[in-house]
Amino acid sequence: MARACLRSGRSRTAQAAPMLKLHTFPPFRGTVSASPFTTKVDALLCMAGLPFERVHADVRKAPRGKLPVLVDGDRVIPDSTLIEAHLVAAHGADFTAGMDARDRALDTAIRRMCEHHLYFLIGHFRWTLHPDTVREGYFAEIPRPLRGVVFGIVSRTMRKTARLQGLGRFTEEEKAMLARQDIDALADLLGERPFYFGEAPRSVDACVFGAIHTVLRCDLDTPARDAILARPTLVDFEERLRSRLYDDAMAPRGVSAAARSAG
Numbered sequence: 001m002a003r004a005c006l007r008s009g010r011s012r013t014a015q016a017a018p019m020l021k022l023h024t025f026p027p028f029r030g031t032v033s034a035s036p037f038t039t040k041v042d043a044l045l046c047m048a049g050l051p052f053e054r055v056h057a058d059v060r061k062a063p064r065g066k067l068p069v070l071v072d073g074d075r076v077i078p079d080s081t082l083i084e085a086h087l088v089a090a091h092g093a094d095f096t097a098g099m100d101a102r103d104r105a106l107d108t109a110i111r112r113m114c115e116h117h118l119y120f121l122i123g124h125f126r127w128t129l130h131p132d133t134v135r136e137g138y139f140a141e142i143p144r145p146l147r148g149v150v151f152g153i154v155s156r157t158m159r160k161t162a163r164l165q166g167l168g169r170f171t172e173e174e175k176a177m178l179a180r181q182d183i184d185a186l187a188d189l190l191g192e193r194p195f196y197f198g199e200a201p202r203s204v205d206a207c208v209f210g211a212i213h214t215v216l217r218c219d220l221d222t223p224a225r226d227a228i229l230a231r232p233t234l235v236d237f238e239e240r241l242r243s244r245l246y247d248d249a250m251a252p253r254g255v256s257a258a259a260r261s262a263g
Helices: 036-048 080-091 101-129 131-138 144-165 172-190 203-216 223-229 232-245
Strands: 020-024 052-056 069-072 075-078 259-261
Touching: 020 036, 036 080, 036 101, 036 203, 036 232, 069 080, 075 080, 101 131, 101 144, 101 172, 101 203, 101 223, 131 144, 172 203, 172 223, 172 232, 203 223, 203 232, 223 232
Parallel strands: 020 052, 052 259
Antiparallel strands: 020 069, 069 075
16 A cells, blocks of 8 residues: 655655655564664655655665665665655655755764764664564564574674774773764754754754654663653654654554565
């Protein structure tokens, strides 16, 4: 079933284009999707007013071994940044209306912090503090005898990646401090505005939403979640954008009627 989000934005081709299919991760313990990146693209599609179908995909079969992937007719677009560019070029989405050069520079800085720093900390806390829950939730479709093996392989790969990236070399207390710094920066930059650049959400809001929502609405306690809960403006931001983009059928506790499992 197609899913058109509430309060849609402009699109030149939303009615004529074939149904978009977003290959994504399923919900995880109260979130729209398990990943900040898939949640970000889900929100971007809603902001653009484009009907789309969620397909719960096998990440091992994705073009670059990662999700999200957008299928638009005969085009297959991997990576959330490339998907955003495609929505602008092919569907006329306008995610930066009214933004000047300084705004766009700040937009880029916020994205880099969320996607290349905070993201690794969020993943680390979830996988190391709640390994059993992650194993059973993320790998539920894998037969139980193999589930632990696959989980172990992925965990080791993530630890190696984090160490190469640099964050894996910090202590747990230092990682918690770094996460608080990122989250405090997001709250301070938002201030009392409803969204980062005014009254209407832009794509950077979808990016921040992906990071905040997947931590805040997941019921697993982590240092990142504690830091978000300590900043009420970020809690309000997540609720404001979520209620703007999704109706009750897309509430964090349920699976959207548009979602189906890929074969």
